Amino acid sequence: MAAPPTAIEQSAPSETGASANVIVFENVSIAFEGKTVLDGISFHLERGETKAILGIAGSGKSTILKLSLGLMRPDDGHIYVLGDDVTQMREDDLFELRRKIGMVFQESALFDSLTVRENVAFRLLEEGHVSEGAIEEPVREALSFVELENTVDKFPSELSGGMRRRVAIARAIITHPEILLYDSPTGGLDPVTSTTIIELIVKQRDVYKTSSLLVTHRIQDTFMMATHYFDRKVNKMLPLPKGARGEVPMTFLILRDGKIIFDGDVNQLVHSKDEYLKEFIS
Amino acid sequence: MELISPTEFAKETVNSVQDYFLLATQSVANLFRKPRYFADMIQQADLIGFGSLPIIVLTGLSIGAELALNSANTLERFGSLSLIGQLVSVGMVRELGPIITGLMVAGRNASGMASELGSMVVTEQIDAMRALGTDPMKKLVTPRVIATTVMLFFLTIISDLLGLFGGAMVSVLLFGLDWHQYWDTAYQTLVFQDVFMGLMKPLFFGFIIATIGCYYGTTARGGTQGVGRATTQAVVASSVLILIVDLFITKFLMAVFAYR
Numbered sequence: 259m260a261a262p263p264t265a266i267e268q269s270a271p272s273e274t275g276a277s278a279n280v281i282v283f284e285n286v287s288i289a290f291e292g293k294t295v296l297d298g299i300s301f302h303l304e305r306g307e308t309k310a311i312l313g314i315a316g317s318g319k320s321t322i323l324k325l326s327l328g329l330m331r332p333d334d335g336h337i338y339v340l341g342d343d344v345t346q347m348r349e350d351d352l353f354e355l356r357r358k359i360g361m362v363f364q365e366s367a368l369f370d371s372l373t374v375r376e377n378v379a380f381r382l383l384e385e386g387h388v389s390e391g392a393i394e395e396p397v398r399e400a401l402s403f404v405e406l407e408n409t410v411d412k413f414p415s416e417l418s419g420g421m422r423r424r425v426a427i428a429r430a431i432i433t434h435p436e437i438l439l440y441d442s443p444t445g446g447l448d449p450v451t452s453t454t455i456i457e458l459i460v461k462q463r464d465v466y467k468t469s470s471l472l473v474t475h476r477i478q479d480t481f482m483m484a485t486h487y488f489d490r491k492v493n494k495m496l497p498l499p500k501g502a503r504g505e506v507p508m509t510f511l512i513l514r515d516g517k518i519i520f521d522g523d524v525n526q527l528v529h530s531k532d533e534y535l536k537e538f539i540s
Numbered sequence: 541m542e543l544i545s546p547t548e549f550a551k552e553t554v555n556s557v558q559d560y561f562l563l564a565t566q567s568v569a570n571l572f573r574k575p576r577y578f579a580d581m582i583q584q585a586d587l588i589g590f591g592s593l594p595i596i597v598l599t600g601l602s603i604g605a606e607l608a609l610n611s612a613n614t615l616e617r618f619g620s621l622s623l624i625g626q627l628v629s630v631g632m633v634r635e636l637g638p639i640i641t642g643l644m645v646a647g648r649n650a651s652g653m654a655s656e657l658g659s660m661v662v663t664e665q666i667d668a669m670r671a672l673g674t675d676p677m678k679k680l681v682t683p684r685v686i687a688t689t690v691m692l693f694f695l696t697i698i699s700d701l702l703g704l705f706g707g708a709m710v711s712v713l714l715f716g717l718d719w720h721q722y723w724d725t726a727y728q729t730l731v732f733q734d735v736f737m738g739l740m741k742p743l744f745f746g747f748i749i750a751t752i753g754c755y756y757g758t759t760a761r762g763g764t765q766g767v768g769r770a771t772t773q774a775v776v777a778s779s780v781l782i783l784i785v786d787l788f789i790t791k792f793l794m795a796v797f798a799y800r
Contacts, residue, residue: 327671349675357673367668369660384674386575429672 297516360430589691604703657757692746
């Protein structure tokens with residue numbers, strides 16, 4: 259069933275309050291070698307929402323994802339992920355939390371000594387709930403989602419850049435995580451492959467409605483996400499009718515000099531009077 | 541090259557030493573915490589132990605043969621050529637076997653670990669592993685430390701035996717010594733303290749090789765150049781540390797056993 263577009267004038271039904279937020283940043287600051295990268299930023303990601311984080315190179319976009327996963331600790335502030343304050347958690351407890359989150363890394367970060375099957379099944383095998391024989395079905399399912407079923411026995415080095423990103427997406431979604439984090443999933447890819455990756459992200463967003471943070475510097479990708487929906491009937495990403503918006507809320511967060519200068523939807527962004535934002539989206 | 545202030549250098553050194561000890565402690569503590577990666581330990585034992593066998597066979601044989609060849613000249617002058625087995629035996633078992641095996645394995649495996657883990661760091665594979673809910677310390681470091689420590693113990697025994705065999709070949713073929721006499725003196729001269737000392741050392745050396753290799757690997761920064769640097773540093777640091785620790789262990793055990 260396709261995600262039906264809703265009229266933009268109607269207010270989309272969404273929960274409010276802290277329980278509806280899967281990620282909350284509260285006055286988070288971090289600096290590297292004396293250079294402030296994030297300066298007291300606060301924002302939240304609601305359950306089911308997809309938020310695109312934009313900014314110039316070095317603006318701290320990827321740092322936000324790593325902070326959300328507890329891979330880095332902020333110098334100041336608190337980060338709540340699924341209700342837990344990751345800034346206060348021990349590394350052992352973080353491993354438990356991270357199992358509920360999927361992440362697609364900038365350069366895929368596939369384990370190069372493992373086959374595609376082993377990469378995709380890594381989390382299942384590590385959790386130890388399934389035998390080696392029982393992983394075949396979820397692996398096939400995850401790979402069929404990214405349309406790469408025929409690569410199970412290949413090594414990452416035998417795949418193209420776009421295929422590696424797709425395998426990384428399959429690895430991230432195999433356990434149906436509650437949150438997905440995408441770190442520049444289309445970075446360094448040609449336009450056609452980028453569209454394929456965006457289509458997969460839109461498919462994941464509209465089919466599983468997983469809360470997601472997507473970091474990118476390609477504004478065109480995020481506009482495509484905001485103006486398209488995935489139609490399951492035809493198994494394709496289609497443009498939303500004019501004046502309509504997708505079932506899943508999609509918002510934008512733009513960083514500049516360590517601060518958030520915009521947090522809102524595509525409509526607010528394109529109608530913004532801010533000169534920097536106008537230039538940024540032009 | 542950027543100059544660094546002495547205070548900054550001291551801070552960095554103390555930090556590095558602290559991080560190394562943290563890694564070394566955790567690598568052992570993880571043995572008592574689940575999950576334990578026995579399959580990875582076996583795989584590493586195969587790579588480190590069986591993989592190092594050819595180089596250990598060659599060095600063991602040649603060191604034993606060279607020891608016999610060099611000492612025979614001196615012993616012959618005093619008419620004590622029959623003591624050659626004794627000299628090779630004590631030299632190999634107590635000192636040369638462990639140290640040569642340690643240095644060879646350090647050259648082969650500390651570099652391998654540093655480059656493998658370093659590459660994983662710079663390509664974000666370590667972060668990906670953490671993001672997937674797996675502790676890289678448990679999955680990557682502990683199996684390597686345990687495997688290296690255990691396998692170096694057995695590799696040293698093999699090296700000792702082959703060194704003795706190399707010495708025997710030289711003694712019999714070049715100096716006409718009796719085969720049985722060689723092995724008899726070699727065996728009779730060894731006491732418990734010699735064997736204990738010779739087999740204690742590889743346990744320390746194995747631990748040093750793996751922890752140093754893993755430390756430099758997991759702290760590699762700066763792309764492929766950083767990985768190359770980490771690899772070189774791992775070999776140098778582990779080799780130097782083996783030599784220093786060897787000196788202290790030897791002195792300590794000699795004092796403990798009130799050595800002759």
